[in-house]
Amino acid sequence: MQVHFVNVGYGEATLITKDNFVMLIDGGTNRKEEYDNPGCIRIRDYLKKTGISKVDLVVVTHIHDDHIGGIPEVLRNFPVSAVWINVKPILPCLDMIEWFQSVREGNLSGVLFKNALESYKELLEECETRKIPIFQRGRGDGRVSPDQGLTVELLSPSPEHQKETLEAFEELRSGSDLKKAEALYYEIDAKGNQTSLSLWIQAGKTAVLLTGDKVDGWDEIYRTYGNRLGSQILKVTHHGQADGMPQEMIQVSQPDIFVICSSVDKRFNSAHPTVIDRAYAYLKENRKVGGVFVTGCLGEGFSEVKEICAVKFICDENTGEISTYYVES
Incomplete structure (x- = not known):
């Protein structure tokens, strides 16, 4: 199994390959300015660079711009067999969102969530055109x-959480009061991380834990699984x-x-010094030598x-050993 973490700027895109199976988790943003920094690459271009000719499974952890924005381009450029997404709502009227005062004034979170919903609309359209099945996935599966x-x-x-989110989207879609709709719009956006898909992926003696943007609930996951999700x-x-390093997640x-x-x-205080320090402290205390990697750095x-x-990890499924490689632009 190979695991690639791609430098898509402020965003996430993870490529997993095993034998001939290709799985993509998130696709970064589609905003041009995010790729101006050296080393940043669109996920579409990274797939082409690494010789990928098809994608068996695309996973969208949640409908935020920095995770879903690059996915429609993947659907347009590669044969894709299936898509998983955390929730599959019926879209609200995007023209209505244009009239929200905060969005018209350029509120960053409001604009980015609108971008995410536009990307979700493109995803639905591309999947319908190309006959790609979309499955809502979560803990119940x-x-x-x-x-x-x-x-x-x-x-x-x-x-x-899936039910609550779908109901909120339906309320937004059917609402006629613009001020109430605007407040609900930001409430759905704020709870997006809470509904994020988190995945434990195992091949032989190797495993990776991909957490999306899920911050809360790791205490419950730890109570349920204990140490059975070693990665x-x-x-x-x-x-x-x-807030990105819950102790129970470690x-x-x-x-x-x-x-x-x-x-x-x-940006946004990501790769926070306290998180990096805690990661290194954990490795030292437990005599682990793997390291800490920040995709933009x-x-x-x-x-x-x-x-x-990108940083690429080649996982030996028989021994559990991990080899680390850097991919140059």
């Missing part, structure tokens, strides 16, 4: 095997912001390697200037 020798445990969202690789939640995964998906400027520390667009 439990453990599945999308390919021989590959196990995926769906840890979240809960059926309750050599942990993708830290919420871009390594100050306890449930017991990782050798921490990966933080953050831009080079560590992968070229730092080299004696010669290099533009690194």
Whole structure:
């Protein structure tokens, strides 16, 4: 199994390959300015660069711009067999959102969530045109095997969170009071991380825990699974912001390697120093030598200037050993 964490700026895109099976989790944003920094690459271009010719499974952890924005381009450029998403709502009227005062004034979170909904609309249209099935997935689906020798445990969202989100989207879609609709719009956006898909993916003696942006609920996951979700690789939640390292998340995964998906400027306090310090402290206390990787800063520390667009881990499924490689732009 190979696991690639791609530098898509402030966003996330993870590529997993095993034999001939290709799985993409999130696709970064579609905003052009995010790719101006050295080393940043669109997920569409990274797939082409690495010789990918088809994608068996696309996973959208949640409907936020920095996770879903690059997915429609993947659907347009590669044969895709199936899509998983955390919730599959009926879209509200995007023209109505244009009239929200905060969006018209350029409120950043409001504009980014509108971008995310537009990308979701494109995803639905592309899947309909190309006859790609879309499945709502979450904790209720439990453990599945999308390919021989590959196990995926769906840890979240809960059926309750999915139901609440779908009901909120339906209320937004059918609402006529603009001020109430605007307040509900931001409420749905704010709870987006709570409904994020989090996945434990195992192949042989190797495993990776991909957390999306899920911050809360790791105490419940730890009570349910204990140490059964041991993972050599942990993708830290919420871009390594100050709330992105719940202790129970570390306890449930017991990782050798921490990966933080953050831009080079560590925007929105991502790749927070306290999170990085805690990760290194955990590795030292437990005598682990894997390391901590920040996707936007992968070229730092080299004696010669290099533009690194991804960190790739080759996982030996028989021994559990992990080899680390950098992919140059």
